[in-house]
Amino acid sequence: MTELIRVVGGAVLDSLATPSRLLAARRTAPPQFAGMWEFPGGKIEVGESAEQALHRELLEELGVRVRLGAELESESADGWPLNERAAMRVWFAELVGGEPCPLQDHDELRWVDLGNRHEVLDLPWIPADLPIVEALLAAVPAREHGGTGALIR
Numbered sequence: 608m609t610e611l612i613r614v615v616g617g618a619v620l621d622s623l624a625t626p627s628r629l630l631a632a633r634r635t636a637p638p639q640f641a642g643m644w645e646f647p648g649g650k651i652e653v654g655e656s657a658e659q660a661l662h663r664e665l666l667e668e669l670g671v672r673v674r675l676g677a678e679l680e681s682e683s684a685d686g687w688p689l690n691e692r693a694a695m696r697v698w699f700a701e702l703v704g705g706e707p708c709p710l711q712d713h714d715e716l717r718w719v720d721l722g723n724r725h726e727v728l729d730l731p732w733i734p735a736d737l738p739i740v741e742a743l744l745a746a747v748p749a750r751e752h753g754g755t756g757a758l759i760r
């Protein structure tokens with residue numbers, strides 16, 4: 608059996624304590640994903656933990672340092688299925704250094720309003736990301752319900 612490709616993604620928020628916006632990134636490659644939106648991140652390299660990989664990828668791709676919050680839990684410990692060979696673990700995060708720029712693998716970054724489901728879901732996400740985005744929207748505490756702090760660990 609071929610080994611699972613392990614991917615990590617960052618659900619970068621304007622704030623873990625009082626989240627209102629999510630940073631989405633538009634891919635430039637490969638051709639089947641170019642122009643689609645995703646969670647910035649990438650494959651875990653040999654010798655890295657998932658969290659180390661996520662810090663490295665966000666620095667390489669966006670030029671930012673982040674504080675990680677809670678993981679967006681999926682049914683499998685391997686993370687969210689992307690295809691028959693790959694799965695992605697996703698962590699909430701907030702910026703602690705740098706301004707996000709599409710340095711590598713993306714040509715546009717966009718802060719989308721978590722209070723507006725259509726604005727978030729109308730982006731042409733990589734199809735495998737749609738259940739993840741739905742779960743993220745459900746996990747982010749609604750401000751009007753006074754839910755804050757749930758994404759901090």
Ligand SMILES: Nc1nc2c([nH]c(=O)n2[C@H]2C[C@H](O)[C@@H](COP(=O)(O)OP(=O)(O)OP(=O)(O)O)O2)c(=O)[nH]1
Nearest residue numbers: 614615616645646647648649650689693733735736
């Ligand atoms: N980063 C990321 N990859 C995703 C998402 N959704 C999704 O299906 N993928 C797929 C696309 C790729 O086949 C794979 C991740 O590969 P990648 O190209 O981002 O990884 P990498 O930065 O380590 O790139 P490379 O050096 O191996 O080319 O997972 C997502 O939201 N974020």
